[in-house]
Amino acid sequence: MIPRRALLASLAALAVPAAAAAPAKVVASFSVLADMVREIGGDEVSVTSLVPPDGDAHTYEPRPSDLRAIQGAKLVVTNGLGLDAWMDRLIDSAAGGATRVVASAEVSPRRMSEGGRQVVDPHAWQDPRNGVLYARAITEGLIRAAPDRAERIRGQGARYAAAIGETDAWIERTLAPVPPDKRKPLIPGLKALMARHTGDAAWQRKSGAST
Numbered sequence: 001m002i003p004r005r006a007l008l009a010s011l012a013a014l015a016v017p018a019a020a021a022a023p024a025k026v027v028a029s030f031s032v033l034a035d036m037v038r039e040i041g042g043d044e045v046s047v048t049s050l051v052p053p054d055g056d057a058h059t060y061e062p063r064p065s066d067l068r069a070i071q072g073a074k075l076v077v078t079n080g081l082g083l084d085a086w087m088d089r090l091i092d093s094a095a096g097g098a099t100r101v102v103a104s105a106e107v108s109p110r111r112m113s114e115g116g117r118q119v120v121d122p123h124a125w126q127d128p129r130n131g132v133l134y135a136r137a138i139t140e141g142l143i144r145a146a147p148d149r150a151e152r153i154r155g156q157g158a159r160y161a162a163a164i165g166e167t168d169a170w171i172e173r174t175l176a177p178v179p180p181d182k183r184k185p186l187i188p189g190l191k192a193l194m195a196r197h198t199g200d201a202a203w204q205r206k207s208g209a210s211t
């Protein structure tokens with residue numbers, strides 16, 4: 001027969017894993033947003049990015065498994081500004097109970113010329129000052145979706161936003177001695193990325209760099 005004290009001790013040991021709740025499920029439209037959720041949520045969240053690494057967030061066609069992922073999520077994160085409009089339709093179809101965050105909600109969008117028309121540049125996160133606004137929106141959304149983990153999420157979110165701010169300040173300091181008309185990015189991939197998406201990314205305005 002098992003001594004009563006030993007039995008109680010083993011019951012207590014069994015109770016420990018049950019007390020540690022599973023990570024909160026979060027679905028993000030694409031990898032930039034998923035990375036931000038991971039940085040802020042840490043171990044408190046498990047993140048799914050719907051657009052695969054070789055996919056295009058502008059023209060993505062959702063799969064049935066994406067609908068199921070949203071139905072099982074506590075939080076859904078979209079970019080907004082028309083970049084991932086397919087996600088709005090998907091969330092409506094899912095009719096789930098997930099909290100929703102539009103990461104660009106507090107951003108003043110920048111306008112750009114495209115084919116002779118004035119359009120909103122949806123790639124707002126490329127300006128680090130907007131990156132901070134994204135981080136804050138995601139932090140608040142995570143706290144609403146998982147209030148039992150608010151303290152850790154708030155701390156991690158504040159650290160992440162501060163890190164983006166420090167990077168922005170570093171860019172300013174580093175480029176300060178170079179006159180704006182002499183600034184040119186030397187990384188071909190960055191140049192291609194900027195040309196592919198906008199030809200005139202928000203980062204360009206921020207840094208004064210030319211392509």
Ligand SMILES: [Zn+2]
Binds near residue numbers: 058197
């Ligand atoms: Zn794009």
